[in-house]
Amino acid sequence: MSKKSPVSRSGRFTVGPAADVAEFTESISFDWRLWQHDIQGSIAHATMLQKIGVLTKNELETIVKGLTQIAKEIAVGKFTWKAELEDVHMNIESELTKRVPAGAKLHTSRSRNDQVALDVRLWLRDEIKSLLKEIADLQRALVRLGEQHADVIIPGYTHLQRAQPVYLAHHLLAYVEMLERDCERLWDCHSRVNVCPLGSGAIAGSTLPLDRKLVAELLGFVNDAGEVQLTQNSMDGVSDRDFIIEFSAAAALLTIHFSRLAEDIILWASSEFNFLHIADAYTTGSSLMPQKKNPDIAELARGKTGRVVGNLMALLTLLKGLPMTYNRDLQEDKERLFDTADTVRATTRLLAAMLAHKETYVKTAVCAAAAADSMLLATDLADYLVKKGMPFRHAHHIVGAVVALSEKTGKPLHQLTLAELQDIDQTFGNDALSVFDLKTAMNKRNLPGAPGTREVARQLARWRQQLS
Ligand code: ARG
Secondary structure (H helix, E strand, O other), rough: OOOEEEEEEEEOOOOOOHHHHHHHOOOOHHHHHHHHHHHHHHHHHHHHHHHOOOOHHHHHHHHHHHHHHHHHHHHHOOOOOOOOOOHHHHHHHHHHHHHHHHHOOOOOOHHHHHHHHHHHHHHHHHHHHHHHHHHHHHHHHHHHHHHHOOOOEEEEEEEEEEEEEEEHHHHHHHHHHHHHHHHHHHHHHHHOOOOOOOOOOOOOOOOOOOOOHHHHHHHEEEEOOOEOOEOOHHHHHHHHOOOHHHHHHHHHHHHHHHHHHHHHHHHHHOOOOOOOEHHHHHHHHOOOOOOEOOOHHHHHHHHHHHHHHHHHHHHHHHHHHOOOOOHHHHHHHHHHHHHHHHHHHHHHHHHHHHHHHHOOEEHHHHHHHHHHHHHHHHHHHHHHHHHHHHHHHHHHHHHHHHHHHHHHOOOHHHHHHHHHHHHOOOOOOOOHHHHOOOOHHHHHOOOOOOHHHHHHHHHHHHHHHHOO
16 A cells, blocks of 8 residues: 555656645635534444444544544644645545554445535534524514514505504514524525535445445434435435525525614614614714714624625636536535635624614604604505595595695695595594504504504514524
8 A cells, every 4th residue: 555645646647736836726725614513424334344344443533533533633723734645534534544554444334425415514504593593583683673663653665665654673673574584594405415426436426335224323313204315316415516506596585684773773873863872882983074973883784795696606607517427616605604604604693783782772753753744644544544435546636636735825735634635635524633543553553564553563473483
């Protein structure tokens, strides 16, 4: 056996790669992050190799011991990664083989092609679960903010123009709904990540009688029904990365939702809206203007959307037109994947922390003043006429005339007199102006999903329960 490191070049090549080639091709500078999952996969593979008679009990034991020791050293930063060994897989295997002769048997019927596909799936499986927990924290922060200000009403907007009144909680719960769908998409994606590719070899499996099912079981590749999940085509198993793209797409949509939430927060924190005070700890000052308090966290949450969407585009482009099966191009998937995962995790956490901070609060008096704009209830006045039997198109026209009168006289809608209303249309009765009582108006909109008093309370209670 060659005394050289067990890299794939040994035997076939007489010289190592040129220095600049090593630098160009290495991935250890970023894929070292897969070390735990690489070792986890190797232990499962070795366990199976012993079961089918490739390793003796003693060899398996020394391999597991060696890998466990290496894991300990990596965990405390005592392991030296070597760029000339290219990637995390060869760094660990090479070190193992230096210490444990049986390490040279570990790669039996395994290629870095199925190994890297396995490692990324294991890594992403954990990542999705952690991300889901963090999204739930953000959802809880939104629900709590809504509960703390359960009676706060604000104008709802379309086209960023005042439209109709809504409870602040209703507005916040809209984001809870979006985030819930993001969670569903991520969990759905998880079911396709959670499939074991090991045993695919480099492209064509192995001539040895590997027990793929055992490896998958050991690594927890099992669905909700308890069925073991194996990739069903070795060529597909080593070469597709659609599960990474799916995750990246779900993450991109998540950041799109973040950017909308961030934009609302930025607007609400402006002097023009002034609905929200963001805790000082989650804002920054200006180096020039002493009065400034900038919502940089929300702005970065909005801005980071660009990277995550960009990563998705990079990954889609990476896969496009790749001939079967594994091509080194695929190494380019990891930095984009890691960057997306890190970015969405951090953004989720920061948004949750900012909203949950005790010094982040809603300026209730400002909200009340804005919600008191009786124009917000112009549609309610049209509904009043509809209840009296008038066709809606006609009622819309009549109330349009009432709005025009209000604008012309400078008198808010609710301060117009009954006589002025009846001048426009006789259908208005004594009770017409009672439409402008905001509390009553909010009590009237209790359709499922509407921002009525009872319905919003019901939705808050539902979410509190669902997220507990
Ligand atoms: N570092 C490689 C990657 O991330 C691992 C697989 C390399 N396989 C190979 N045959 N060169 O894709």
